[in-house]
Amino acid sequence: MTTFDRLSALDAAFLDIETERAPMQVGWTMRFAGEAPGIEQLRSHVESRLESVPRLRRRIVEPAMGLGDPHWVDDQLFAIDRHVNVIHMVASDQQPALSAVAEELLSQPLDRSRPLWRLQLVTGLAEGGFAIIGQAHHALIDGLAALEIATIIFDGVATPNDEAAARWLPEEAPSTSEVLTAAALSRIGAGSDVATTLVRSIAGGPAALVEAVTALVALFTPGNRTALENSASPRRRVAFASLPLERMQGAAQRHGVTINDVLLASSGGAVSGALARRGEQPDGIRVLVPTTVRQPGESAASHGNRISVMVVELPLNANDPGSVLRTVGRRTKTLKRAGYAGTLDTAVRAADLLAPPVRSAAVRAAIGAAHFTLVISNVPGPSAPLELAGRELEGIWPAVPLIDGHALSIGAISHAGVLHVGCFADAALVPDLDLIAADIAATFDQLCEMAPPQQAPWQQRARQRRDARRVA
Known part of the structure; x- marks a missing residue:
């Protein structure tokens, strides 16, 4: 029997919700120092390095009439030059910035008849160095897997195997009977997994389960729409910010929150300014924060999407970012304690039990009913410097895909002491994306310079007792 590589319900969901004006493609822009390698090199x-990620040579097959699950098959016509190409920039006073080049490339849809990824080498940058701009469909990878795939090209990360690349031959696609058999077996396995997860959730106590379900219901509770909850075009805008990780860690420690909370509060300040420019001043917005549900040792690049989300009510108060930060910290702590992401993951995995046409309809209905303003994602990256063929990586900025009906996303990746923030937007609706990126950095600076709030006497005594116990 040939290899049957089935898309999970979550993998397939990103195909289901894709539209012409909202392609579900994860992107990244990497900037390097030094002279660019040749395209053949x-x-x-x-x-x-493709041996470590077999799906990079596979394309998606969706059986007609829902007879079987969508699955990956080896591309019989796979050729590396269809996926890795080069753009040579011409030196001139009119040369576009790297972000403008990224906008053009990340606006181009991937071809579903081929493996769903590509890399573009960009040479001749006016400021020196070179860039690699990558795309991969969300059906292939989540944010963590995108980072793992992006980094396999770096020296010392994946072991090159030229011999394996030379002898690789595509497998034949599975037969219809094999596809149907695999679909039946996968539902038996999915049912067992869901049952086990539900038992664990219940064993965690009814209070935590109720909190998690309550938070999930909140996602579908109608609220006031903002100007950023709209789509107009598949054209994209890109803007970058880079925040020193040491300063971010210091701010998080002073205020008793996490690095992700600091990113959320900084983003809140920027979104508040963007909405004010559009004549809107809501007290808060609802954001989706992706979280990984991978188990320790589980390879990101080999298992598709293994993510859930937290739904965070993000207050908007540009005049008091410290208060916003502390509120965000309390809310995310509550959601984590409730195991909300795990509860949603269980619901998503239960969709594996549904026939493809039913699942697709359910996914589209759920996305249409969900109410949120944007996605804010933070993926921890490598702490050590990285090199490509001896050229040092200077920065990597993500592009989180936009779900139809949403005009802005914010993504971040940490690398070598810096949190690189990528803002991604519908070009027709968010012409002020550069201001949003600058406001993220400005709000971040405010939070870093802000003293922690004064503690009440009883809080000081409690902290002194905790410190004394630690010393003892």
């Missing part, structure tokens, strides 16, 4: 470099 880069192609050989990438191809020698």
